[in-house]
Amino acid sequence: MPRINNAQLPPEVESHHDVVLAVHGGAGVMTRGSMTAAVEKNFLSKLEGALKAGFKHLKKGGSSVDAVEAAVRYLEDCPVFNAGRGAVLTSNGRIELDASIMDGASGLAGAVACVTTVKNPVSCARAVMERTHHVLLAGSGAEQFAQKQKLEIVDPSYFITDRQWEKFERFKSAHEVGSNGNGKSITGTKVKKKAAKKDIKKYGTVGAVARDNKGNLAAATSTGGIIGQKFGRVGDSPIVGAGVYADNATCAVSSTGQGEYFMRSLTAYDVAALMKYAGMPVAQAAYKAIHISLTGKGAQGGIIVLDAKGECVMPFNSEGMFRGCITKKGEVFTSIYR
C-alpha cells in the first residue's frame, strides 16, 4: 500500500491545528466568479454562524455531541443549504430529509432517513442514539418516534424555499418526457438539461465534527438528498461509516458529495481504518480517502475530519466545498474554493 508523507500532500489539503469544531455546507461545482461577492459573503457568514453556535456549547463545557448538534441545527435552519429548511425536492416535489450523529466516546450512533415533518432531523438522530437501542429509523416510523419524543414537528411546506422550488421546476422541465408524435419520447432542451445538471452537481449536505474539553469527538451530518431523487433513495448521510463516523481513538468525519460512492467505499470509516490499521496520520488518511480512493472511482465530494489532538483537515476533489473551523481560542477560518 502506498504510504503518503506530509511532503506529498497537495497544498489544497489545508491542515488546521488546535481546532475544536469544523463544519461544512456541501461540496460541488462552485467555480470562482459563479457567485456574486454578496452571495459568497452570505455563505461564509452562515458557516461562521454555525461555528459560533457550536462553539458556544464547547466554551461552557458542553459535549462534542452538543456542539455538532447545535452547529448542524443552525445549518438546517439556514435556507441556503440543502438540509432542513431549503432542502432540495424529490422527483415528485416532496421533501425527504436524512440525518445522523455519532458519539466518539461511547461509539453510539443515531440516524433518520426519509423524514418529512421533523424540523431538525439531526436532533431526531440524536434522540434515536440516546433514547433507543436502534441506529437507523426510516420514514413514517421515524416521524412517529419524533412526535413521541416531543421534537418540533412542522408542515412539510416549512422546508420548501422559493429557490428550491424554482430549481425543481427547472429539473422537472428538463426531464419532462413528451412525445414527438412518432411514439418516440422527447425530453427537455439541452440548455435546460445543462442548468438542471449543474443543480444536481451541488452536494449541499451539511455537517460538523467537534472535540470537547474532555477530548471526546463527535460528528453529525444532515441532508435533503439530491434534487429529483426517486424511489425513496437513501444516500450516505444517515449511514454510519459512509456519511458520518466518530471514534475517540481515531477521528470524527462528516461527508458530502456523490453519496453512493461514499456508501460503497465506506469513506468516513475508511479514514479511521487507515489511521488505526495502517498507522497513517489523520491528514494522510483523509487525503487518501478523497484524492486517491474517491477520485480513483471518478466521484466527487469532500470530508471534514478532526482528530483527538485537534488537527483538522477538509479535503475535497470538487471545485469547491463550503467549509470552516474554529480553534480553541475562537479563531475562525471559513472558505469556499480550493
Next chain:
Amino acid sequence: MPRINNAQLPPEVESHHDVVLAVHGGAGVMTRGSMTAAVEKNFLSKLEGALKAGFKHLKKGGSSVDAVEAAVRYLEDCPVFNAGRGAVLTSNGRIELDASIMDGASGLAGAVACVTTVKNPVSCARAVMERTHHVLLAGSGAEQFAQKQKLEIVDPSYFITDRQWEKFERFKSAHEVGSNGNGKSITGTKVKKKAAKKDIKKYGTVGAVARDNKGNLAAATSTGGIIGQKFGRVGDSPIVGAGVYADNATCAVSSTGQGEYFMRSLTAYDVAALMKYAGMPVAQAAYKAIHISLTGKGAQGGIIVLDAKGECVMPFNSEGMFRGCITKKGEVFTSIYR
C-alpha cells in the same frame, strides 16, 4: 495493534479451503438439545439446498452475483428462516424486509429497506445495483421500483407463517401494557417475557458469499429484522459495510446478529480493512472482527467470509449459527453449533 497468528485461532473458527459458496441462516441462542433431531435435520437440509441452488450457477459458469442471489432466494423462500417468507413481525404485526447485494468485481452494491410486498427482496436489491445509480431504496419507493422492474409482487400475508404469528402473539402478550388501577402500568408475566426474549435472541438473517470461475467475489444478505421492531427500524442487513461487503481484493462478507453493533462497528468492511491495511490473513481478520471487536462490545452474532483464494471462515460468538459451505468439487459442509 495485537497481531493474531493462526496458532491463536480458537478451534471454533473453522477454516475451509477451495470453497466457492457459503451460506448462513442466522446466529443466536440455539443450544444443543433445544431442537429435536428432526428439526436440526430440516435446517441442515435447507442450508444444503441453498448451497446447491447457488452452486448450480457456478458450475455452469455463472457469476458469483448469480450464485449469492440464487442461494439467498432459496433461503428467503424457506419458511424456517427470518427472511422473505417466514420473516418475523414488527410491533404492529407487519412484515418489513431488508436485503442487500454487493459485487466484488465492480464494487457496486444495491439494497432495499422496509419492503412489504416484494417476494424476493434480494432480487430487488440486485435490480437496484444493476438498474439504478443508487445503493439503497426504502419503503414504498422501493416497492414502486420493484413493480416497475416487473419483480414478483405478493400480498404481505404471503410472508406470514403460523410459527411467526405465534411468536408475535407471545411477544405482544409479554409486552402488553395494561393498568393495575393505580395508574401504574403492568406488563406481561416474567415467564412470557423470558420466552419472548429467547425469540428476540434468534438472529435469523440469511446470507451468502461466493467466488466464481473468474475469481470474482460477491455477497448478499436478507432479513425480516427483529421481532417486534418499531418505528421503521433499519438494521445492518441493507447497509454496505455492516451487513454485507464484497471486494475482489480482500473478501466477501455477510453478517448476522445484533445489527446495531454491526452498524456502529462496520463489521463487514472491517474484515476487509484489516486485510488490506493491517495485512491480516482472512481468518485472523474475521476472528478479530467477531471474537475481539464484537465480543468486546458485549454483542452477539457471526459472519461468513470468503476470500479470493477460496478460504472460508464462519466465526460467531453466539451459541450457534446455521451455516454451510460448498467446495469447487461440490463437497458440502453444514453445521449449527460451535
